[in-house]
Amino acid sequence: MKLLSVVVPCYNSQDYMRYCIESLLPGGESVEILIVNDGSGDKTGEIADEYAAKYPSIIKSIHQANGGHGEAVNTGIRHATGGYFKVVDSDDWVDTRAYLKILAALEQLEADGETIDLLVSNFVYDKEGAKFKKVMRYDNVLPENKVLTWEEIGRFRKGQYLMMHSLLYRTAVLRECGLVLPKHTFYVDNLYVTAPLPYVNKIYYSNTDLYRYYIGRADQSVNEKVMIKRIDQQLKVNRLLIEQMSLQSNPSSKQSKYLFHHLEIVTMISTILLIRAGTKEHLQKKREFWNYIKETDLELYHQLRYGMMGRLLSLPGRIGRSISVGVYKITQKVVGFN
Numbered sequence: 001m002k003l004l005s006v007v008v009p010c011y012n013s014q015d016y017m018r019y020c021i022e023s024l025l026p027g028g029e030s031v032e033i034l035i036v037n038d039g040s041g042d043k044t045g046e047i048a049d050e051y052a053a054k055y056p057s058i059i060k061s062i063h064q065a066n067g068g069h070g071e072a073v074n075t076g077i078r079h080a081t082g083g084y085f086k087v088v089d090s091d092d093w094v095d096t097r098a099y100l101k102i103l104a105a106l107e108q109l110e111a112d113g114e115t116i117d118l119l120v121s122n123f124v125y126d127k128e129g130a131k132f133k134k135v136m137r138y139d140n141v142l143p144e145n146k147v148l149t150w151e152e153i154g155r156f157r158k159g160q161y162l163m164m165h166s167l168l169y170r171t172a173v174l175r176e177c178g179l180v181l182p183k184h185t186f187y188v189d190n191l192y193v194t195a196p197l198p199y200v201n202k203i204y205y206s207n208t209d210l211y212r213y214y215i216g217r218a219d220q221s222v223n224e225k226v227m228i229k230r231i232d233q234q235l236k237v238n239r240l241l242i243e244q245m246s247l248q249s250n251p252s253s254k255q256s257k258y259l260f261h262h263l264e265i266v267t268m269i270s271t272i273l274l275i276r277a278g279t280k281e282h283l284q285k286k287r288e289f290w291n292y293i294k295e296t297d298l299e300l301y302h303q304l305r306y307g308m309m310g311r312l313l314s315l316p317g318r319i320g321r322s323i324s325v326g327v328y329k330i331t332q333k334v335v336g337f338n
Contacts, residue, residue, distance in 0.1 A: 003030040003106055004084045005171060007076025009069050010035060013090035014043040021051055023093035025058070030103055033059045034076045039066025070181030070188035077174050083110075084119070085171040087164055087192070091214050092126075098208035102168070105145070105206055114147055117173045117200040123165040123211035135209055136166065142205035149201065150254040161265050162258075164189040165211040173199050186230050187237045190266055194244060194259055228277045231270070235289055238270045246297040260303065267293075267304055 006024055010017055017035075024033050033055075035048040045063055052061035064075055073087055084106060088094060102121060109116060120142060125134040141154040177196045181188040227234060241263050248256045274286040294301040 002032045002082035003103065003110070004086065004168070005032050005034060005076070005080035005082030006086050006088055007034045007036060007073060007080070008088055008090050009038060009072030009076070010040060010044045010048065010090045011038045011066070011069075011072075012040045012042045012044060014040075014047060017044065017047060017090040020088060020090050020093045021059070023096065023099070024088065025055070026096050026100060027058075027103055029057060030107070031058065032080070032082055034079055035059060035061050036072040036075050037061065037063045038068070038072045039064065066184075068182075068184040068186070068188075070185055070191075071183045073181055073188075073192060074179075077171070077179065080171050082171060084168055085174055086168045087189075088211070092165070093212050093214075094210055095208075095212060098206075098210040101208050102206050102210060105204070109147075109204065114202075115170070116147055116202045116204045117170050118196075118202075119168040119204045119206060120162065120166055121168070121206045121208050121210040123163065123213050124209050125215060126212045127215040136160065136163070137207065138162075138166070138205055139207050142203065144205055144207045146204070148203045148205070150203070150258075153203070153254060153258075156258065156261050159265070161262050162193050163213075164192050165213050167193060169196055169200075182236070182240075185236060186233045190237055190262070191240060191244075194241060194262055197255060197259060198248075200255075224273070224276070228273050228282075231273055231277065231282070231285070234270050234273065235285070238266050238289070239292065241266055242293055242296055242300065245300060260300075264304060264307060 004027065006027075008017070008020060008024070021033065021035065024031065027033075033051075035051065037045040037048050045061075048061040048063075052059045060079065062075060062079060064071070067074075069089075076087070077085065098121065102119065106119070120138055122135055122137045125136070127133070138160070141156055141160070142148065143152065173196050177199045179192070179195050181191055245256075245259055245263050248259065250256055251260075270289065271286060274282045274289070290301075290305070293304060
């Protein structure tokens, strides 16, 4: 069995997928790379087959009808033979030294008879044209290079949260939790992060800048204009997160507190995008969205509505909305996201 399975979801990725794949090859025979061609109309499939022919013991080329990013990840989970599992998007890449360090850590854990459910590492917002590259670190929250339980973790700062880019799950955990991401839906990475967490008991943090998260293409799903255009998909994922949170049996646990923290951030993003769009239709969707939260889970609604972020996003009138957007813009500059 391979130590690690890496799925590379690809859709019309011919212009940048090679760089991503080449960054993963230094893992050698310890790693299997699953290139999932998600119904591309360009040369993505040919490039995937080319690499699979060149590295048959490392790379598998999988072709499927277009199902979206989530379905490509689902396919990766179904085909994975590695003990651990990671997603690397085709326009991103990994740092070689950090990659080898993490593989060495996994090998050592195996040699010591330790089984972890989740490995967390840092990621870099590699924003095109930006001189300063923001790194999302977790050393203030997670003690380094040791096996942890939830009770040993610290408190996440506002704006600091786990993303798909920072996580490497034990493959069995993804299967045990029954994770199936929705087809033809953007922003399902939030579900990939949170759905398995109730099944995670042992965590390991490597303070290495493994993942390089590219931001800069105009058609990228995280581009703000694109997100506003696809706001219904963002809201769909947000609602699924709310339903997930409502099922938590022990809301006082550190695990549940993190899930609330993550939900709060996603809800803030959904709300601010609706405010940024500024049309009557979008402002009506904002009211409907918050009514949905209230009707689904009144206690959760009060936590979100009357927390610091909720109060900021609920300032009345045009002036209040302008203040909310202003704070959001400052956060964009500080954190470095789109």
